[in-house]
Amino acid sequence: DTAVSQTPKYLVTQMGNDKSIKCEQNLGHDTMYWYKQDSKKFLKIMFSYNNKELIINETVPNRFSPKSPDKAHLNLHINSLELGDSAVYFCASSQVSGLGTGELFFGEGSRLTVL
Amino acid sequence: EDQVTQSPEALRLQEGESSSLNCSYTVSGLRGLFWYRQDPGKGPEFLFTLYSAGEEKEKERLKATLTKKESFLHITAPKPEDSATYLCAVQAIGYNKLIFGAGTRLAVHP
Numbered sequence: 001d002t003a004v005s006q007t008p009k010y011l012v013t014q015m016g017n018d019k020s021i022k023c024e025q026n027l028g029h030d031t032m033y034w035y036k037q038d039s040k041k042f043l044k045i046m047f048s049y050n051n052k053e054l055i056i057n058e059t060v061p062n063r064f065s066p067k068s069p070d071k072a073h074l075n076l077h078i079n080s081l082e083l084g085d086s087a088v089y090f091c092a093s094s095q096v097s098g099l100g101t102g103e104l105f106f107g108e109g110s111r112l113t114v115l
Numbered sequence: 116e117d118q119v120t121q122s123p124e125a126l127r128l129q130e131g132e133s134s135s136l137n138c139s140y141t142v143s144g145l146r147g148l149f150w151y152r153q154d155p156g157k158g159p160e161f162l163f164t165l166y167s168a169g170e171e172k173e174k175e176r177l178k179a180t181l182t183k184k185e186s187f188l189h190i191t192a193p194k195p196e197d198s199a200t201y202l203c204a205v206q207a208i209g210y211n212k213l214i215f216g217a218g219t220r221l222a223v224h225p
Contacts, residue, residue: 043159043204045212048211050211092158103161
């Protein structure tokens with residue numbers, strides 16, 4: 001029973017197109033994240049939602065729009081795709097407490113290739 | 116600016132050859148330091164959290180330690196199945212996000 005699942009696993013698309021990635025967690029966590037891992041393997045946070053409320057929005061182009069319909073789901077929509085958007089996008093969740101974010105549970109990633 | 120630097124970038128070991136991976140960090144106030152393992156084509160998998168200097172955590176052949184400026188991941192008598200990329204991340208006080216280093220790619224050969 002997958003804890004954090006994201007779909008699709010692979011996307012190949014042309015520049016200028018719009019695409020979405022979906023994420024669901026069944027851990028009961030209240031916080032979800034989108035991270036981007038580039039070709040150099042750096043994982044950088046993009047967004048974080050806590051109970052459907054946006055709490056972290058790093059300097060990400062506004063072509064990227066996250067949506068959280070409920071605390072178990074966090075989707076990422078990308079408009080007008082550019083070559084530089086090619087990367088692996090990871091969804092993660094955690095249970096925030098007084099000790100901080102706690103351990104993050106990651107999905108398997110969605111590899112986006114923009115041609 | 117909060118920053119995490121890992122070294123070496125890549126490490127090749129023979130099976131049974133112990134070694135250490137380094138994670139140096141600069142953070143305004145450390146809430147926690149995290150170690151993750153990432154296998155090719157997979158998401159990072161949590162290993163340890165360390166909260167204060169002097170703290171140590173162990174799991175099988177792995178042992179993580181923490182000082183005020185760096186953390187070490189010691190691998191004792193590694194096996195080929197320990198081959199992976201090991202990622203270090205820090206959380207600063209007041210921020211609900213992890214800042215990751217670029218990772219160390221470990222290859223253990225029989």
